[in-house]
Amino acid sequence: MxxxxxxxxxxxxxxxxxxxxxxxxxxxxxxxxxxxxxxxxxxxxxxxxxxxxxxxxxxxxxxxxxxxxxxxxxxxxxxxxxxxxxxxxxxxxxxxxxxxxxxxxxxxxxxxxxxxxxxxxxxxxxxxxxxxxxxxxxxxxxxxxxxxxxxxxxxxxxxxxxxxxxxxxxxxxxxxxxxxxxxxxxxxxxxxxxxxxxxxxxxxxxxxxxxxxxxxxxxxxxxxxxxxxxxxxxxxxxxxxxxxxxxxYSAMNFEQKCELFGLRATHKSSRRRVRRYDEMLSQLQSAQTLRQISRWLRLKERYTKRHLERLQLLGLVTTDGVYYSSNI
Amino acid sequence: MANVDLLIRLEDLVTNPTPRVPICLCLDTSGSMEGEPIEELNEGVRLFYEAIREDETAMYSAEISIVTFGDIPQVIVDFANIDRQPDVPKLEAGGLTPMGEAVNLALDCLEKRKQEYKDKGVDYYQPWLVLMTDGAPNGSRRELERAITRTVELVESKKLTVFPIGIGPQADMNVLAQFSPARSPLRLQGLKFREFFAWLSQSVSRTSQSTPGETVELDVQGIKGWAQL
Known part of the structure; x- marks a missing residue:
């Protein structure tokens, strides 16, 4: 804790x-x-x-x-x-x-x-x-x-x-x-x-x-x-x-999340991206492969991978072999 | 995308006032300083200002005040940092040597400045008093004794650093010694004010960068070339 x-x-x-x-x-x-x-x-x-x-x-x-x-x-x-x-x-x-x-x-x-x-x-x-x-x-x-x-x-x-x-x-x-x-x-x-x-x-x-x-x-x-x-x-x-x-993380507001992800809060695509990261982080509470996440997001694997790499770079997602997970 | 690797930016920092080093120059400008001595002293003070201005830390931390004793003791420059006192004062010689009155005035100024720091929440280092004379005091005996007692008490309770400096062969080193229980007075070789003030500005710079528990070792060896211990 x-x-x-x-x-x-x-x-x-x-x-x-x-x-x-x-x-x-x-x-x-x-x-x-x-x-x-x-x-x-x-x-x-x-x-x-x-x-x-x-x-x-x-x-x-x-x-x-x-x-x-x-x-x-x-x-x-x-x-x-x-x-x-x-x-x-x-x-x-x-x-x-x-x-x-x-x-x-x-x-x-x-x-x-x-x-x-x-x-x-x-x-x-x-x-x-x-x-x-x-x-x-x-x-x-x-x-x-x-x-x-x-x-x-x-x-x-x-x-x-x-x-x-x-x-x-x-x-x-x-x-x-x-x-x-x-x-x-x-x-x-x-x-x-x-x-x-x-x-x-x-x-x-x-x-x-x-x-x-x-x-x-x-x-x-x-x-x-x-x-x-x-x-x-x-x-x-x-x-x-x-x-x-x-x-x-769940107590953070939109602006705080934008700052965390390095997004501009005023940019029109930021809400969509924050929502996507929210979903991914929630889904990754249990370890999943790239394919599983991709299917769940209904997003091509190469795009899903790019998002995952960003979250990984930010220290929000970790990998263990082919599995991605988050404990935030 | 914004730089997510920098958690703290400059604009996130609080602005604390720079801790100050109050320095009072208590200078003999009596008639005997007329001619070359006062010119050299003026040049030394000018170089002191210049050296402080050129030092990144000392420029904001050093606060200089000048008390002269010629006709009557007076504060010709009140405490302020170099930024707020860009003009170097011009010292003029004339009159007697009321050293005791001048030192009491200098100590009053230091006490007043410390109280102002406290009132405004500004941190400060131990104040410095530089006392320079080329002769013997001839003001009030009682004022001289009071000045010596006050100075010694402050030095012994580690509330003041004092630098008594004799100029030329006529300087009364015995009286100067009474102001300084810890450090012997220095007699300048010839009129080497410039070297003394260069050393002083370096010492101010080192003090303004010192941290808790750090004893600022003053480079006494460095003085030996231009002064006698």
Whole structure:
């Protein structure tokens, strides 16, 4: 029911200096717990890219194992302390391996975990966590910066516990979550109004209906061509969406479908083409051969194949041998 | 058909204001600066403006203010980015050296600007104060002490970066040192303002691209050729 995708891009500044990307993302599906995590390594910390990876791995593992326990623990401070101690223990182990200090592994942490009808959000430092509820994009956790824009709190900071946010709640009326690092937030989060760019909803919708490979490809194109060019910082994003929600294909209106298929909504043939794609996607809920689809559509095989190839290119249809199918 | 491979287009992005680096140049324009020193200082400031204008990031992030101290301390340029202050001010020498009053005025300007950023939701970097003199302060002793205390408190609480610069052999390096608990003052070799301002603009550029947790290492080695530490 929940689908996730994530992407991280090395910023222009780090590309120039051949420094590794310090943003790390991780998606996890273990013990029925769906998790997306993102960490942004501290700029000058030598191994912050390793620290960011360690923190996302440790946080995902801990939430997968202890989700129910954390959810039912009434004492919020206890939850924060246990989680932070677990993260710091993982980082200290990494310090020994790398023979470095803890601050060399400094990073932020953003995480959303879903189990059953509940969610847990964890946030230390900058970056933004948003969600979609009732068709409205909302912000669950804003960036924690110091007075100056290039200062924030890290997992390794002395005041990490004090500034750490842990939120719990019911996920039943939430359709999707988004995590973004500060580099991405430069483009998709209005700092003054504390609102998310409307395009985030479109990203959630695409995540819900497209194949993971196709969605990753779309994120890669958009980040490399647009988001990365708007900042010097590394940029990353993680999306976790409910594919059976208002984000599913059948809930899309004509204009949204036109945009998905790359059709002009004002063109006179677009309605006919969208209708045809609707029929094909519906029919392909069970795997079929080209001949079967062609007969059903009453369309020559070569035309049917062209339509199928288009849907395949868009990540809406997959093939297995001679069989075509769609699970949107 | 439209390009279906580009999920996010430029027009989909929010417009956040560029985070600012407020820089206050607090410059000695007393009578002793008359002649070549003030001419070289004018040329240095002009080159500073030029270098900032030529830098893609610094052009939008650097906000320059200039406080001079000659007859009376005054703000001759209030904070704005290069776009909004295309004309480089012309500094003229004359009068005494009321350094304490000038630094207090500069700090007041920085505080006011920071409050404006906060009110308008504009992010900013740690402000910079560049203090340049060729002599010794001869304004109010109390104002000087107040200026030193305020500056040191801000530097120690990491709310201000200060660059005290001595010009020529008569500059009172002991007083300049009192403004800077972390970094020793620099004495310019000769009148190498141009080199100093070129270095300053590069440092502004690096700061304006820094990210959380990044310590901007100022290239002190690069200064050594034209200044004494």
């Amino acid at each position: 929940w689908k996730s995708v994530s992407y991280e891009a090395c910023g222009r500044s780090h590309r120039r200096s051949a420094t590794p990307c310090q943003d790390k993302t991780l998606t996890s599906s273990l013990n029925g717990i769906e998790i997306v995590a993102l960490a942004d390594g501290a700029g000058s910390a030598k191994f912050s890219h390793v620290g960011a990876a360690t923190v996302t791995e440790a946080a995902c593992a801990y939430l997968s194992e202890n989700f129910t326990h954390l959810l039912t623990t009434a004492d919020g401070l206890q939850v924060k302390t246990k989680l932070l101690n677990h993260l710091l223990a993982a980082l200290r182990q990494k310090c020994e391996e790398l023979a470095c200090g803890l601050q060399e592994l400094a990073s932020t942490l953003l995480l959303v975990a879903i189990g059953g009808d509940s969610f847990i959000i964890v946030h230390i430092g900058d970056g933004v966590i948003g969600y979609l509820q009732g068709g409205q994009l909302k912000v669950a956790s804003r960036p924690t910066n110091g007075e100056f824009v290039n200062t924030t709190i890290f997992v390794t900071s002395a005041d990490a516990l004090g500034s750490m946010r842990v939120l719990r709640g019911d996920v039943s009326d939430i359709d999707g979550f988004v995590l973004m690092s500060d580099g991405t937030a430069d483009s998709l989060y209005d700092r003054k109004r504390a609102t998310l760019a409307p395009v985030v909803r479109k990203m959630m919708q695409r995540t819900a209906i497209l194949s993971p490979d196709r969605m990753y490809q779309l994120l890669e194109n958009s980040f490399e061509q647009v988001i990365v060019m708007n900042t010097h910082d590394d940029c990353s994003i993680a999306l976790l969406v409910n594919k059976s929600s208002s984000l599913c």
